[in-house]
Amino acid sequence: MKKKRNLAKRKRILFIVIFILLALSVVYAGIMFTRAPSGVSTKAGELVKSDYVLMILQCVVGMIVIFLPAQAEQRFGIDVPDLMEMIYFIFLFCAIYLGEVQNFYYRVPFWDTILHGFSAVMLGALGFFLVDFMNRSRTLHLQLKPFFVSFFAFCFATTCGVVWEIYEYTADQLLGTNMQKFMTADGVVLSGHAALGDTMKDIIVDMVCALIIVMxxxxxxxxxxxRRMQPTMKLVETTTVTKDD
Structure with missing residues (x-):
């Protein structure tokens, strides 16, 4: 019990720290937006207005979705494990604060790929957790076989990855951002097959990592x-032996 309270305390601290960092990042990006040049970056490492728009968008979205586990617990009675919530908070920190605010997507090689693999594993595990919750529900009366549980977890993780790509595409179209990385850090706009590379790579990584955790x-x-069937089998064998005697 003490260990659980300590874990819950660490979770609250982590939540507060990340939320404050995202809020401060919105203020910072808003100030820098007024000073940044418009159009396409002409210098290596230079951020333009669209970059700060993306930073603000991501941070605001992060400040909203960070409440999802708590809302799920309150509205649907889902007891999300504290450790899973902490992993979720860490993912938001890595994806939004480190990725967008600290520009790790360009500074750290394969940062985007690492995050997509991480998110696919996390969402796959969440899919298993949701099915377990439904199986234990007294109102749903579900008892899914391992194959269908795994299939649901795979579809859930993959669908979330596809929805994220749609979100990136929509943001790029409406706000002129570069979430899908169709433009390099030096301002070179990609075209044709090269422009599809980032999106297809993300979807493939999502599917492969989801498949691994599902397996x-x-x-x-x-x-x-x-293991659950062993006592039943032994009972049947014992009953059979008794009847024969």
């Missing part, structure tokens, strides 16, 4: 199912 989850569920 691990499926193997674990099958092992647990066999």
């Amino acid at each position: 691990v989850g499926y193997w674990n569920l099958k092992r647990m199912e066999r």
Whole structure:
């Protein structure tokens, strides 16, 4: 019990720190937006107005979605594990604060790919958790087999990845941002097959990483199912032996 309280305390501290960082980043980006040049960057590392628009958008979205676990617990009675919430907060920190505000997407090689792999694994695990919650619900009366649980988790993680790509495309079209990385850090606009590279890479990484965590989850569920069936099988064998005697 003490360990659980300590974990909950760390979760609250992590939540507050990340929320404050995102709020301060919105203020910072708003100030820099008024000073930044318009159009396309002409110098390496120079940020233009569209970059700060993207920074503000991402931080505001982060400040909203960081409340999703708490809202799910309050409205639907889902008891999201504290550790899973902390991993979710850390992902938002890495994706938004480090990725957009500190510009890790350009500073750190494969940062975007790492985050997509991380998010696919996290969402796949969340898919397993949601099915487990529905299986334990007294109103739904679900008892899904390991294959269908794994299939749901895979579809859930992959769909979330696709929705994210749609969000990136929509933001780029409406706000003139560069979330889909169709333009390099030096301002070179990609075209044709090269322009599709980032989006297709993200979707492929999402699917592959989701498939990996789903395979691990499926193997674990099958092992647990066999363990549950062993006492029943022994009982049947004992009953059969008794009847024969």
